[in-house]
Amino acid sequence: MTKYILKRLLSIIPVLWVVATITFFLMRLAPGGPFDSEKQVPEEILHNLEAKYHMDEPLPMQYVRYLGMVAKGDLGPSFRYTSRTVNEIIAETFPVSAIVGLLGLFYALVIGLISGIFAASKPNSARDYLSMAFSMLGICLPSFVIGPLFMLLFAVKLEWFNVSGWAEPKDVVLPALTLGTMYAAYFARLTRAGILDVIKQDYIRTAHAKGLPEWLVMVRHTLKGGLLPTVSFLGPAAAAILTGSLVVESIFNIPGLGRFFVQSALNRDYTLVMGTVLFVAFLIVVMNLLVDVAYAFLNPRISYD
Amino acid sequence: MTEAALKTTTLMNQTPEIEKGRSLWEDAFNRLLKNKMAVIGLCYLIFQTLVAIFAPWLARFPYEETNLALGAVPPDWVHFFGTDDLGRDMFTRVIYGSRISLMVGILATAVSVLIGVLYGAVAGYVGGRTDDILMRILEILYSLPFIFFVIILMVLFGRNIYLLFVALGLIEWLTMARIVRGQVVSLKKVEYIDAARSMGVGHVKIILDHLIPNVLGTVIIYVTLTVPGVILEEAFLSFLGLGVQEPMSSWGTLISDGVAAMQTYPWMLIFPCVTLMLALLALNFLGDGLRDALDPRASKD
Numbered sequence: 001m002t003k004y005i006l007k008r009l010l011s012i013i014p015v016l017w018v019v020a021t022i023t024f025f026l027m028r029l030a031p032g033g034p035f036d037s038e039k040q041v042p043e044e045i046l047h048n049l050e051a052k053y054h055m056d057e058p059l060p061m062q063y064v065r066y067l068g069m070v071a072k073g074d075l076g077p078s079f080r081y082t083s084r085t086v087n088e089i090i091a092e093t094f095p096v097s098a099i100v101g102l103l104g105l106f107y108a109l110v111i112g113l114i115s116g117i118f119a120a121s122k123p124n125s126a127r128d129y130l131s132m133a134f135s136m137l138g139i140c141l142p143s144f145v146i147g148p149l150f151m152l153l154f155a156v157k158l159e160w161f162n163v164s165g166w167a168e169p170k171d172v173v174l175p176a177l178t179l180g181t182m183y184a185a186y187f188a189r190l191t192r193a194g195i196l197d198v199i200k201q202d203y204i205r206t207a208h209a210k211g212l213p214e215w216l217v218m219v220r221h222t223l224k225g226g227l228l229p230t231v232s233f234l235g236p237a238a239a240a241i242l243t244g245s246l247v248v249e250s251i252f253n254i255p256g257l258g259r260f261f262v263q264s265a266l267n268r269d270y271t272l273v274m275g276t277v278l279f280v281a282f283l284i285v286v287m288n289l290l291v292d293v294a295y296a297f298l299n300p301r302i303s304y305d
Numbered sequence: 306m307t308e309a310a311l312k313t314t315t316l317m318n319q320t321p322e323i324e325k326g327r328s329l330w331e332d333a334f335n336r337l338l339k340n341k342m343a344v345i346g347l348c349y350l351i352f353q354t355l356v357a358i359f360a361p362w363l364a365r366f367p368y369e370e371t372n373l374a375l376g377a378v379p380p381d382w383v384h385f386f387g388t389d390d391l392g393r394d395m396f397t398r399v400i401y402g403s404r405i406s407l408m409v410g411i412l413a414t415a416v417s418v419l420i421g422v423l424y425g426a427v428a429g430y431v432g433g434r435t436d437d438i439l440m441r442i443l444e445i446l447y448s449l450p451f452i453f454f455v456i457i458l459m460v461l462f463g464r465n466i467y468l469l470f471v472a473l474g475l476i477e478w479l480t481m482a483r484i485v486r487g488q489v490v491s492l493k494k495v496e497y498i499d500a501a502r503s504m505g506v507g508h509v510k511i512i513l514d515h516l517i518p519n520v521l522g523t524v525i526i527y528v529t530l531t532v533p534g535v536i537l538e539e540a541f542l543s544f545l546g547l548g549v550q551e552p553m554s555s556w557g558t559l560i561s562d563g564v565a566a567m568q569t570y571p572w573m574l575i576f577p578c579v580t581l582m583l584a585l586l587a588l589n590f591l592g593d594g595l596r597d598a599l600d601p602r603a604s605k606d
Binding site: 015147268 | 582
């Protein structure tokens, strides 16, 4: 197991290298630069700017320089927000996205597990069809549809929440609900399918034969195996929630990483874009690793050596 | 994409059905017809596609012409879905939007099928070192935040609709490749492949004639799950203002416009949202139905 984790940790490096390389050359190959602006910048100032950010060097040298910096954990200065480094901007905006994302994921898991177990506890009954109908609806409600609808209902009509902004603690509720709903639906379907798969196994019948009450069979035996698909979907779900934050943060006007990313891409802020993408890739890889380790603990049938 | 991704594991773990003449497909079709929701989904999709194709004849107003004097009017018998704040007929914009959305869905999926099936078939069929290397590459690609790359692409190279097809297709082929490889690896050991090989049939011909037709069922199931994924991604990009450009519209751009105006003209938000949702629902029901029909062993209950 330790060997497996070490191997996986090492595999993070090539992934990040590929990400850094693709983003670096994508940004540089594209027409337009970070210092293009409405008003014409005098030639000398442009030269000075380019010299300051080493943009006047040949591309391969810039590439090597950038990789060297990234290896040391330094994502460089931002081109647009001149007084700040990319590290500072990420440190400032990521906690906002993380709170919204974690709450969204938590909500998705709780609702998904409850309705999945509820549906699977009596397959093909009215409650099963009802919860699956709701989850099908949830799957077809992307964040940019459900977000505005929540806003219209809870903020504009009922006035329970602020329409947008990030001033009060309760401002986190609507974005988190928006992010989580679609994944609650996925979790519900996965949980149901997982449980129905396990329920036919001999050891469940044995548990019933021992005379264990229904709920104890569910908690002690069925859930352990039945939740495997749900656990393995945690990684992709967390990654998707990260991307979802792009839209949700724009809708609710939240100063998080996602909104900054779109803005920095439009500004051609090379270092900020590359830094954000690298950071997100790193998060995704680490989350996948955590999920795989959790999976191995839950499922003794899998060996990783 | 996600819905499909979770089904991947199930799809990859089972041995594929071996086709017996045409009867397997007939069986599958009969099973599909018994699934009410899938049939409704299929009918709705056919209807939606016809509406998209015949949009120029169905629309009673030009979609790009603004009428500022008219402004935003609520739905009535002239403008079924109302008009937007520039006086454009929303019904016209929605049905023209469905052309773009459906086209992106279909073409990007086609790109993903083409790459995914070939990549997966080669990896699975050749096996050994090649397979190892191809799968390593796939693993690395899997952990890339692709949607971020697409955003960078769209921002830097301009909002080009052909680029959008390719970019979205490039995201989606990964899972397809994995599924096809899994199927081919298990198919490869089947006797008729041995028989073909011992008769001296070439590798390319074996892949094209024997392997790909037999993974077709799985591919079809996965396609019905990829199309809604791609439609969602296009809407996502358009919502951020990175998809198709004015005066062209897709469901994503219409929803984005609708959000901006939702407090004063809610119909501008509601109609595109409902249209998108109905299409996604229909595709998902059809996908579920097809999975049960083509792959009876995969259905859980």
